[in-house]
Amino acid sequence: MAGKKERQRRLARERYERRAVRQEQRYQRTRRWTALASVCLLVIALAAGGFFLFRGHGQHADAAATKPAAGATPTPTPAATPTPTPAEPARHCTYTASPPAARDVGMPPARPRYKAKYQATIHTNRGDIVINLRNSKATCTVNSFVFLAAKKYFNDTHCQRLTTSGYFVLQCGDPTGTGKGGPGYKFDDENLAGAKYPAGTVAMANNSAPNTNGSQFFLVYKDSAQLQPTYTPFGTIVSGLNIIQNVAKAGSDNANGPGDGHPKEKVVIKSVTIKKT
Numbered sequence: 185m186a187g188k189k190e191r192q193r194r195l196a197r198e199r200y201e202r203r204a205v206r207q208e209q210r211y212q213r214t215r216r217w218t219a220l221a222s223v224c225l226l227v228i229a230l231a232a233g234g235f236f237l238f239r240g241h242g243q244h245a246d247a248a249a250t251k252p253a254a255g256a257t258p259t260p261t262p263a264a265t266p267t268p269t270p271a272e273p274a275r276h277c278t279y280t281a282s283p284p285a286a287r288d289v290g291m292p293p294a295r296p297r298y299k300a301k302y303q304a305t306i307h308t309n310r311g312d313i314v315i316n317l318r319n320s321k322a323t324c325t326v327n328s329f330v331f332l333a334a335k336k337y338f339n340d341t342h343c344q345r346l347t348t349s350g351y352f353v354l355q356c357g358d359p360t361g362t363g364k365g366g367p368g369y370k371f372d373d374e375n376l377a378g379a380k381y382p383a384g385t386v387a388m389a390n391n392s393a394p395n396t397n398g399s400q401f402f403l404v405y406k407d408s409a410q411l412q413p414t415y416t417p418f419g420t421i422v423s424g425l426n427i428i429q430n431v432a433k434a435g436s437d438n439a440n441g442p443g444d445g446h447p448k449e450k451v452v453i454k455s456v457t458i459k460k461t
Contacts, residue, residue: 272374273298277324282398285368286359289335292369296327301461304333304419306356308343309452310431313403313424315386316461322374322418325388325397329418332367332399333456343451345402346436349443351381352406354428355389356453357399366398373397379413386419405429 275298279291302317319326332338343356344363358365372395373388381387381404389400397416405428421428431449439445 272323273320274323274374277327277371279324279328279369279371281368282366282370282396283368286365286399287335287337288368289332289337292328292331296323298323302326302330303422303459303461304329305457305459306338306424307454307457308427309450309454311424311427313427314422315419316422317419318375318417322416324371325374325416325418328367328371328397328399329401330458333458336455337367337399338453338456341453343453344446345440345444346432346447347444348432348435351408351410352383352432353402353404353408354431354447354451355400355402356451357389357401359399363400366400369398370395371397373414374416375418376413376416379415379417381408381411381415381417383407384421384425385417386421388416388418390415403428405432 274296277292277294277296279294281291296319298319300319302319304315304317306313306315317326317329337359338357341356341359342361343354344358344361345353345355347353347355355363373390379387383404383406385404385408387402387404388397389402390396390398392414394414401418402415403421405425428451431447431451434447434449436443436445436447
């Protein structure tokens with residue numbers, strides 16, 4: 185009898201020990217999986233942090249605000265460090281096909297007149313706006329603008345966008361009037377080092393990505409320090425700034441949000457003439 189009880193106790197002890205071993209093994213496996221999962225989560229978190237760091241915050245496809253239709257417009261949101269631009273004045277320009285064209289007028293010449301000094305006059309239904317073009321600082325941009333003006337690309341087009349809050353611009357240069365139209369080509373940014381946008385600045389709009397300039401541009405009617413240096417400044421208004429300021433006083437229809445929409449007082453570009461000075 186005693187021998188039977190002893191065997192039962194031994195068997196019970198062995199079962200307990202085996203169960204304890206299995207529990208310890210499960211515990212060790214759980215610790216290993218937990219540690220591995222923690223490492224994976226840390227890697228994913230770091231990767232995501234890096235992604236958002238380089239993406240910036242809320243970058244949108246417009247140049248003048250964060251609520252545009254998908255098109256070329258300015259945006260005040262923080263942007264990535266601008267791509268370094270080549271030395272100016274440029275001797276050669278590259279224009280890359282980017283269809284469709286709102287008006288098909290071809291592409292500008294690859295060889296710009298980099299020594300020339302240009303002045304543009306935008307003839308509008310509200311008066312003339314005269315701009316000194318910065319050919320020595322944004323040669324390929326000016327080359328494109330002069331080309332489009334000569335081809336009458338801007339004739340009878342509406343300035344489709346006005347912003348009156350935070351950044352203060354009137355945007356033009358899209359024959360479709362939607363903010364989505366372009367000339368059928370794109371080209372690289374220029375003159376971005378230390379770029380600022382005080383009243384009187386004329387700069388290129390883009391779709392929030394580097395080197396996506398086309399035909400749309402904006403006229404700054406009031407200092408706009410919130411704009412990031414990602415929009416090529418290529419001209420300075422020397423006459424007619426008051427025309428834009430008066431349009432701004434009437435406000436926008438807020439089609440894109442408060443202080444952002446079509447100007448209530450319509451601005452129509454009748455033509456753009458260029459002269460060498």
